[in-house]
Amino acid sequence: MxxxxxxxxxxxxxxxxxxxxxxxxxxxxxxxxxxxxxxxxxxxxxxxxxxxxxxxxxxxxxPALTQAIKDQVDQLHHVVFAGMTHEPAVRLSEKLLKILPHNQAKIFFSENGSTSVEIALKMAFQYHFNRGEKRHAVVALEGGFHGDTFGAMSASGLSVYNGPFEDLLIDVIRIPAPTTENIEDVLKVAERLIAENQIASFIYEPLVQGAAAMQMNDATALCRLIKRFRESGIICIADEVMTGFGKTGTYFASDQITNKPDIICLSKALTGGIMPMAITSCTQEVYDAFYHDETGRGFFHGHTYSGNPLGCAVASAAIDLLVxxxxxxxxxxxxxxxxxxxxxxxxxxxxxxxxxxxxxxxxxxxxxxxxxxxxxxxxxxxxxxxxxxxxxxxxxxxxxxxxxxxxxxxxxxxxxxxxxxxxxxx
CATH class of the missing domain: 3.90.1150.10 (Aspartate Aminotransferase, domain 1)
Structure with missing residues (x-):
């Protein structure tokens, strides 16, 4: 045409x-x-x-990425990932965990950035539920953007995206992005929120808030906020869908922050734009909260194309390029x-x-x-x-x-x- x-x-x-x-x-x-x-x-x-x-x-x-997908397509292009596994997923997970922040231990596969955030929020809610706590609130930064699905949209602060759905969203409390000038005030707000709310998670875009017109935040101030939330047992979620894989000068923006997140959301450059794929990584502590004899305590979230071998193969090749x-x-x-x-x-x-x-x-x-x-x-x-x-x-x-x-x-x-x-x- x-x-x-x-x-x-x-x-x-x-x-x-x-x-x-x-x-x-x-x-x-x-x-x-x-x-x-x-x-x-x-x-x-x-x-x-x-x-x-x-x-x-x-x-x-x-060429390296297109060759990776060509090599994989004749071997295994897709298989159900519930109850099955394969070498491309194992190889990618091993490579990724070598470059992720040191506290990350497990890899959960999906297909896009918004879904990786949805999974992270659900993990955080169920983490507390499995431990006998019902925490229903999420803290997020003003101006943040985390995706278009309902949980991710709830955590986002852009009215043009959320307007028609405001009455349907989960309970999210927004706080100012911490800076060197306002960090003491933000910490006071955090203290009040911790005392007055059952907070399950704190979600943030580390260093750069993309849809907020590339707002750039102070690493030291953000680090202090993460530390305070983690001290209160609140799961900290780093949305690195945009910032991940080198864009901020390190493999991940979280590398520039001393206090590490419990959960990290990844997509976009994960496969170099060749295939849709996303990953939600977490600590061993988060994973262990789901590891139980009772089936219902498992994480019952799944996607048809989770762990797609083609996506895994090209993402593995992309990591080779990155390093x-x-x-x-x-x-x-x-x-x-x-x-x-x-x-x-x-x-x-x-x-x-x-x-x-x-x-x-x-x-x-x-x-x-x-x-x-x-x-x-x-x-x-x-x-x-x-x-x-x-x-x-x-x-x-x-x-x-x-x-x-x-x-x-x-x-x-x-x-x-x-x-x-x-x-x-x-």
């Missing part, structure tokens, strides 16, 4: 995610992708500046380049706050505009016309480029951003 034919049939048949179709721009009709670029049906290329929602961290059609010198050097180069660009970007009159953590770079436009609407669509379109794919969060423009991004590609991105700023300043 031509791009025009695809768009015509798309408009006829398809309902896209996170889209108000009456006001949205027509989607880009992508025909293929290679390396760090997307290509439309007319042959125009677009640099994937957000790694396709932070998943394709090793570029598109990475390689080539990718580690690439991440370091991007981090250093971003740091240098921050200095230049900060001087522009149209730029407000600039934030940088690992390969994540975000800045605010010094204008007033809505998170969604025509102005945002205009920014989308401007960058598309220049051959760059990104998704502004209101007046926040951010980059999360693939680890395979070259210095020349970074220069192109930075130059394009400055051109955009200059075009808006006229």
């Amino acid at each position: 031509t791009s025009a034919e695809i768009l015509e049939k798309d408009a006829q048949f398809i309902w896209h995610p996170l889209t108000q179709h009456k006001t949205a721009l027509p989607p880009l009709a992508i025909s293929h992708a290679r390396g760090n670029y997307l290509f439309d049906g007319d042959g125009k290329q677009y640099f994937d500046a957000i790694s396709s929602w932070y998943t394709c961290s090793y570029g598109h059609a990475n 390689s010198d080539e990718i580690q050097n690439g991440m370091e180069q991007i981090t250093d380049s971003h740091a240098a660009f921050v200095e230049e970007l900060s001087q522009h009159k149209l730029v407000g706050e600039v934030r940088h953590c690992g390969i994540i770079l975000a800045f605010e436009l010094a204008i007033e505009m809505k998170r969604y609407g025509n102005e945002r669509n205009e920014i989308f379109q401007w960058f598309w016309n220049k051959g760059v794919f990104l998704r502004p969060l209101g007046k926040t423009i951010y980059l999360v480029p693939p680890f395979t991004t070259t210095s020349e590609e970074l220069k192109f991105l930075y130059k394009t951003i400055l051109q955009f700023l200059d075009s808006r300043s006229v």
Whole structure:
């Protein structure tokens, strides 16, 4: 099909995610992708500046990842994971636990980030139930986003996602994200909540709150909050769906925080964007609360595609890439380049706050505009016309480029951003 034919049939048949179709721009009709670029049906290329929602961290059609799936597909492409196991799942679990924070001990498989959070919340509720406690409340950070399923949505603080469902959500108490300035006040709030509520879990995005316009939080302050909740027997859940696998400068954002979570949620870059897969890892202590002669104390949550061998094989290959010198050097180069660009970007009159953590770079436009609407669509379109794919969060423009991004590609991105700023300043 031509791009025009695809768009015509798309408009006829398809309902896209996170889209108000009456006001949205027509989607880009992508025909293929290679390396760090997307290509439309007319042959125009677009640099994937957000790694396709932070998943394709090793570029598109990475040879090592595509080979892993080719090698696996003729051996075992799927099997029920309840009552069965296989080498790809065992191999992935072993590799993953070697790089996860030291207290993680068990791996639970699912298919997407929202579900990994749903599982974590259920684990926390049942952990207390199995120990004879009925704890029903969850503490979450203001502005957090954890997914679209009901538990994950409940823990999220974005009204545009939650509005129609507010009366149906689980009991979630939101607190400000801790900073060096407010940590003492936040700890006082935590003390009051602990005294007045039966809190099952505390869920947080470590270091970077993605959907909150890449808000970046203080590791030391967050560490103190985690410590206090854990001292009260509250299960701490790190949602690393976005931050996991190197984006913050370490394998996981939790590596930069002394007090470790009890449960970690992973997806997105887990398979390098090749296959849908998610993982919820936990400590031995959490697992042991379910280990019992009574069947009903087991964790009765399952998905048809849990532990899919193809996903396991490609995720295992992705970990090999992550720990390689080539990718580690690439991440370091991007981090250093971003740091240098921050200095230049900060001087522009149209730029407000600039934030940088690992390969994540975000800045605010010094204008007033809505998170969604025509102005945002205009920014989308401007960058598309220049051959760059990104998704502004209101007046926040951010980059999360693939680890395979070259210095020349970074220069192109930075130059394009400055051109955009200059075009808006006229």
